[in-house]
Structures are given as C-alpha cells and as structure tokens.
Amino acid sequence: MRKLRSAFPWLILSALVIALDLYTKHLVQQAFVYGEHVPVTGFFDLVRYHNTGAAFSFLANASGWQHGFFTAVSTLASVVMVYLLVKHPQKKLFCLGLALVLGGALGNLYDRLTLGYVVDFLLFYYQQWAWPAFNVADSAICVGVGLLMLDSFKQPNA
Numbered sequence: 001m002r003k004l005r006s007a008f009p010w011l012i013l014s015a016l017v018i019a020l021d022l023y024t025k026h027l028v029q030q031a032f033v034y035g036e037h038v039p040v041t042g043f044f045d046l047v048r049y050h051n052t053g054a055a056f057s058f059l060a061n062a063s064g065w066q067h068g069f070f071t072a073v074s075t076l077a078s079v080v081m082v083y084l085l086v087k088h089p090q091k092k093l094f095c096l097g098l099a100l101v102l103g104g105a106l107g108n109l110y111d112r113l114t115l116g117y118v119v120d121f122l123l124f125y126y127q128q129w130a131w132p133a134f135n136v137a138d139s140a141i142c143v144g145v146g147l148l149m150l151d152s153f154k155q156p157n158a
Contacts, residue, residue, distance in 0.1 A: 025111065025135060048120075050117040050119060052117045094147075097147030098144065101140070107136065107140075120138070
C-alpha cells in the first residue's frame with residue numbers, strides 16, 4: 001500500500017497531462033472546423049485534423065482494423081506503466097518519463113474511444129515541408145520517451 005501511495009504524485013502528473021490535452025482539444029473542436037488552418041507565425045499554424053492512425057498518422061489510411069489494435073496497445077501499455085510507477089516510485093527521472101507517456105497515451109486513447117480518431121492541432125512547417133500535426137498528448141509522449149532514454153543511460157547504483 002505504501003508503494004501505491006508513493007506512486008500517487010506520478011499518477012497526478014499523468015492526470016494533469018490528460019486534463020490539459022483534453023481541454024486543448026475541446027477548445028480546438030469548438031473554435032475550428034475540420035481542416036481549418038489559422039496561421040500564427042511563418043512556420044506554425046493552429047489546425048484541426050483528425051488522425052485515425054498512430055503517431056504521425058501511421059496507418060491512418062488502413063481499413064479500420066487499426067482502431068482496435070491501437071486501443072488494445074494503448075490499454076496494455078498503460079497498465080504496464082501504472083505497474084512500473086507503483087513498483088519504482090523512487091526512480092524520479094524514470095517515473096517522470098513514464099508519467100508523461102502514460103498521460104499522453106490515455107489522452108489519445110480517450111479520443112480514440114469517444115471520437116474514433118485523435119484530434120491534432122499543432123502544425124509546424126518550413127516552406128513546402130511540414131511536420132505532421134500533433135497535440136499536447138503527443139508532446140508529452142515525446143518528452144516522456146526522451147526522459148526514459150536519458151534515464152537508460154544513467155549508471156545503476158552499485
């Protein structure tokens with residue numbers, strides 16, 4: 001029970017990521033029609049896109065089987081991440097990375113379950129090249145994975 005309690009701050013961080021992600025997606029859905037672009041700078045637009053695939057629209061054009069697959073993978077990965085947060089709450093960098101990935105995964109999973117797609121709204125580009133549109137959940141996942149990679153290079157305590 002003590003380990004579960006010590007994992008609580010990490011789970012709160014995941015919940016904050018989910019809340020920020022869902023709130024920003026809600027704002028975009030209220031303010032934009034699908035496909036709309038609002039230029040902010042010469043390299044950044046706010047948009048409203050619907051992603052039926054995974055990261056960077058991977059498998060977005062598949063016949064529909066990917067919805068169940070990504071839902072199952074996200075659910076299983078989330079269970080594993082919660083288990084790891086409970087098991088290793090003292091490993092701060094590791095848990096910070098996991099908490100961000102967990103929050104992002106659950107934010108996108110919520111969209112996938114309730115809408116059938118994930119709302120993306122941040123679009124960076126340079127001339128004719130564009131990075132695929134993304135959202136707060138995707139950002140949290142990327143930062144979390146980076147922190148997990150950084151943590152993997154740390155020397156274990158002898």
